[in-house]
Amino acid sequence: MSEVEPRAETIDALRGSRRVAALTGAGISAESGLETFRGKGGIWEKYDFNKLATLEGFLEDPCLVWSWYDERRLGIYNSGPNMAHEALAELEARADEFALITQNIDGYHREAGSRNVIELHGNIWRARCMGGCQTIEFREVPLSTVPPLCKRCGELLRPDVVWFGEPLPTDAIDRGLAAAAACDLMLVVGTSGTVQPAASIPVYAKRSGAYVLEVNTEPTPLSKLADDSVYGKAGDVLPALLEMARGRCGHDG
Ligand code: BV8
Numbered sequence: 001m002s003e004v005e006p007r008a009e010t011i012d013a014l015r016g017s018r019r020v021a022a023l024t025g026a027g028i029s030a031e032s033g034l035e036t037f038r039g040k041g042g043i044w045e046k047y048d049f050n051k052l053a054t055l056e057g058f059l060e061d062p063c064l065v066w067s068w069y070d071e072r073r074l075g076i077y078n079s080g081p082n083m084a085h086e087a088l089a090e091l092e093a094r095a096d097e098f099a100l101i102t103q104n105i106d107g108y109h110r111e112a113g114s115r116n117v118i119e120l121h122g123n124i125w126r127a128r129c130m131g132g133c134q135t136i137e138f139r140e141v142p143l144s145t146v147p148p149l150c151k152r153c154g155e156l157l158r159p160d161v162v163w164f165g166e167p168l169p170t171d172a173i174d175r176g177l178a179a180a181a182a183c184d185l186m187l188v189v190g191t192s193g194t195v196q197p198a199a200s201i202p203v204y205a206k207r208s209g210a211y212v213l214e215v216n217t218e219p220t221p222l223s224k225l226a227d228d229s230v231y232g233k234a235g236d237v238l239p240a241l242l243e244m245a246r247g248r249c250g251h252d253g
Contacts, residue, residue, distance in 0.1 A: 004240040006213075010228045013211040014245035017185035018096040022088055023176075023201050025103045027190020027216060031082040031235040034075060034106060038192045039218075053163045062147040062156055069159045070143050073124055076106045077141040084189065085112035087238035091187075092116065099179030103191060103198045105161050118175050120168050120198050122161035131155030173197060180205040188214045190234050193222035202226075215241075 026036040037043045051057040051064065058065045089112045092098035100114045105124040109117045127138045129150040136150065136157065148157045162168050176198075180186060186205035193199045199222070206212050206225055214226040215237045223229045230237050 007228045013185045019183045020095040020185045021099045021179040021183035022187040023101045024189045025191025032079045066147040081108040081112035082235045084234035089113035101176040126160035127157040128160040181208045186210045193220045
């Protein structure tokens with residue numbers, strides 16, 4: 001692990017902030033073995049998102065889309081949260097107010113102990129009836145039939161996730177923006193900052209006066225907005241930053 005070298009102000013912000021928010025992306029689950037979407041070897045380098053992550057693509061071939069999501073569900077089921085998820089859960093326990101705003105659909109933040117989790121893009125463990133019935137929870141892995149049909153009305157079920165061109169759940173984006181506007185410290189972890197409206201959340205926090213800390217393996221479009229960017233794997237960086245904020249090692253800030 002390369003040396004974690006935050007600014008002194010970052011440790012002060014971690015120690016002193018009472019209202020904290022975090023925006024996470026696929027990179028926080030990378031050390032759990034889950035693929036990210038962009039960058040070298042990313043999902044969108046191998047697959048066409050129009051075919052797999054749009055309603056039109058799903059309606060054209062529900063089998064293909066459900067097979068892809070079922071394969072991802074199996075990977076998620078066979079792995080689990082990593083030290084980065086756990087570090088954010090610990091941070092929540094220490095803050096007066098904490099909101100974890102995630103673009104991820106893997107459910108790992110709740111599994112790691114985070115409580116106030118805002119899922120902007122839905123959850124891979126839920127399926128929604130295309131015929132308008134209530135959302136149905138699916139824990140079985142792999143699915144018994146692909147594509148699954150609604151037990152209540154026989155209509156096609158879809159993954160309860162947000163695809164490109166679809167609006168985010170109003171409640172989720174409203175809560176995410178409210179948390180960004182209210183926080184003293186915004187952590188931005190493992191996201192390329194390219195998908196809207198999620199990528200605007202750190203901008204909102206910054207405009208509202210928050211200290212913005214980015215944790216990523218490389219610079220992103222959000223790096224210039226951040227007050228500090230600590231480059232490295234989130235599973236290494238976040239626990240190290242929490243150690244420093246506890247004053248136990250390293251930092252003399
Ligand atoms: C909307 C589904 C409006 C769930 C996803 C043209 C037509 C239609 C829409 C648009 C358009 N042009 C622009 C748009 C808007 C579009 C958009 O932003 N497109 C971008 C790509 C240009 N947005 C939308 O369509 C959104 N909806 O705008 O609706 C509307 C309003 C009213 C009425 C109708 C419509 C919907 C966006 C959601 C799309 N769904 N996925 C799923 O299957 O998972 S997107 C997909 O990208 C995932 O959700 C993912 O979470 C998200 C963001 O990606 P990241 O999480 O950032 O992941 P990425 O791989 O990109 O980056 C990983 C990062 O981690 C990297 O920086 C890497 O360096 C870092 N990293 C890697 N390893 C580590 C690490 N960091 C730390 N530690 C490590 N170990």
